[in-house]
Amino acid sequence: MVMKIPTKEECLKILKDNKVPDNIIAHTKKVCEFSLKVCGVLEERGIKVNKNLVTAAALLHDIKKLKPGDHEIEGAEYVESLGYPEVGVLIKKHGLKYSFNDEFIPKTWEEKIIFYSDKRVKNDKIVTVDERFEYIKQTYKREDVEKEIRFTKEIGKELLGNKML
Secondary structure (H helix, E strand, C coil): CCCCCCCHHHHHHHHHHCCCCHHHHHHHHHHHHHHHHHHHHHHHCCCCCCHHHHHHHHHHCCCCCCCCCCHHHHHHHHHHHCCCHHHHHHHHCCCCCCCCCHHHCCCCHHHHHHHHHHCCEECCEECCHHHHHHHHHHHCCCCCCHHHHHHHHHHHHHHHCCCCC
């Protein structure tokens, strides 16, 4: 079966149709930009990555951010309902809440790219993992995130090696 992935233009239309605020769209565009840089690093190492899948998931990962409930699961289910199940999987695995539940741990390169890239973009700026988690602690009133920080940095090392982005 052929994987169905929305184009960048289709993703932006889906965001607009869902009345996603401009600040969240700016964040997802920056996550997309950073994700494609990570893809480039992996490709330099001879690792093949589905850039279209990464682009779609990066743009749509926060589509249900402002809805009550778990935006990762709500977003994944919504995008799957549009006929993009593979994109939905990446959306489901981008969050921290379940990062130590096996079903939600990012395993493929594409899943890891979306997870890590989201943890490197604060609003619409690329920042360090530590800066992003400081923001997460303050914004979401999360104190104990040391395990998540270590997990995120491990994924970053796996994706980027010693390369700095």
